[in-house]
Amino acid sequence: MSEIILGAAIFGAGWVAGEHAKAYQKCKRTRLVAVGSRKLESARACAEKVGASDALITTDFEEILQHPGVDVISICTPPDLHADLAIRAAKAGKHLCIEKPLALDWDSCLAMQSAVRESGVKSVVSFVLHWNPSLVTTKNLVERGAIGTPSYIEVDYWHGQQKWYPQYAWGLTKAQGGSSLLSAGCHAVDALRWFAGNDNAVVEVSAMQAPHRGDNPDWEFPPTTVLICKVASILDCVMPYQFNVDIIGTKGTLRDNQVWSPELFPGQTDWATIPTVLPNSGDVTHHPFDGQIQALAAAILDGASCLPDLDDAIKTHELIFAADQSAATGQPVKLPLET
Numbered sequence: 001m002s003e004i005i006l007g008a009a010i011f012g013a014g015w016v017a018g019e020h021a022k023a024y025q026k027c028k029r030t031r032l033v034a035v036g037s038r039k040l041e042s043a044r045a046c047a048e049k050v051g052a053s054d055a056l057i058t059t060d061f062e063e064i065l066q067h068p069g070v071d072v073i074s075i076c077t078p079p080d081l082h083a084d085l086a087i088r089a090a091k092a093g094k095h096l097c098i099e100k101p102l103a104l105d106w107d108s109c110l111a112m113q114s115a116v117r118e119s120g121v122k123s124v125v126s127f128v129l130h131w132n133p134s135l136v137t138t139k140n141l142v143e144r145g146a147i148g149t150p151s152y153i154e155v156d157y158w159h160g161q162q163k164w165y166p167q168y169a170w171g172l173t174k175a176q177g178g179s180s181l182l183s184a185g186c187h188a189v190d191a192l193r194w195f196a197g198n199d200n201a202v203v204e205v206s207a208m209q210a211p212h213r214g215d216n217p218d219w220e221f222p223p224t225t226v227l228i229c230k231v232a233s234i235l236d237c238v239m240p241y242q243f244n245v246d247i248i249g250t251k252g253t254l255r256d257n258q259v260w261s262p263e264l265f266p267g268q269t270d271w272a273t274i275p276t277v278l279p280n281s282g283d284v285t286h287h288p289f290d291g292q293i294q295a296l297a298a299a300i301l302d303g304a305s306c307l308p309d310l311d312d313a314i315k316t317h318e319l320i321f322a323a324d325q326s327a328a329t330g331q332p333v334k335l336p337l338e339t
């Protein structure tokens with residue numbers, strides 16, 4: 001293992017940035033050397049909170065790109081800014097950790113992909129549940145044949161977003177949140193693809209939307225989208241956060257951290273429950289950013305594989321744009337999407 005320490009920068013010093021900052025400082029192979037944001041005081045507070053008092057503090061993204069000590073940049077602004085920032089960072093030769101969603105339109109995603117491919121920088125897209133213990137367990141059980149071949153997979157993102165939620169001010173708008181799937185349900189689409197095997201090609205997508213039926217005028221897009229595969233992304237539900245995983249296989253079934261596998265457990269009379277950390281929290285302090293940053297550092301320094309990278313996340317976004325198009329038109333949408 002290389003002892004080189006990577007210099008890390010964060011741009012967009014809000015809620016999730018705090019977790020990126022902690023993860024860069026905790027990882028033995030990275031140090032936070034720069035933080036940028038719209039407001040200087042947000043950038044300074046983010047750096048100081050994790051003891052990075054020597055870090056460059058700036059409102060100018062260009063200054064971060066010019067900083068010779070910056071090897072990798074986390075893009076943590078609202079989504080409408082991700083594409084431009086990520087493309088400029090890739091062109092400057094900086095490795096990338098890009099918050100989800102990648103962008104709010106398909107052409108921007110493709111432009112990001114071209115820039116990252118041309119520059120050869122490493123990337124990870126912050127579908128951070130790839131490091132959640134319960135989801136890693138599910139993936140392991142599927143891969144080791146505990147339930148045979150999956151024939152039906154459901155993953156749901158049910159998260160009633162209230163005014164306390166840091167993204168509330170922009171996340172419910174079309175211009176910056178985009179849609180139910182882009183804003184948040186993308187985690188469920190990503191998990192579904194991951195469990196199905198990321199190379200499984202989807203040929204057609206159908207989806208439906210349900211308008212907000214409450215009295216909250218802040219929802220600019222229908223907060224419920226059901227993607228027939230199936231993913232249900234519901235952002236105005238009245239209940240605690242729930243990330244459902246159901247996988248029905250030819251020899252057994254997985255429901256969250258419960259296993260039904262007569263081959264693995266002969267004589268099983270009830271669901272076997274695995275004690276683990278479930279993904280059921282919308283609080284970023286619960287999310288496993290440490291694993292994501294360690295995996296990105298290993299990709300940069302050791303050439304290790306790190307998924308979901310930009311190429312993988314693009315496939316998730318292609319499904320999302322197709323689903324949003326299908327829900328808007330009432331028609332199935334064929335893949336690959338046209339540019």
Ligand SMILES: NC(=O)c1ccc[n+]([C@@H]2O[C@H](COP(=O)([O-])OP(=O)(O)OC[C@H]3O[C@@H](n4cnc5c(N)ncnc54)[C@H](OP(=O)(O)O)[C@@H]3O)[C@@H](O)[C@H]2O)c1
Nearest residue numbers: 012013014015016037038039042076077079099100126166
């Ligand atoms: N992977 C996950 O599980 C996860 C969880 C939460 C959020 N996210 C994603 O992370 C991103 C940020 O979400 P958040 O919850 O952290 O939102 P947030 O708390 O609103 O933070 C975003 C920050 O971006 C800064 N910003 C806004 N406009 C800017 C601009 N034009 N130039 C520079 N900085 C700007 C703001 O900083 P100032 O204070 O300087 O104005 C704001 O504090 C979103 O893409 C979101 O979807 C991902």
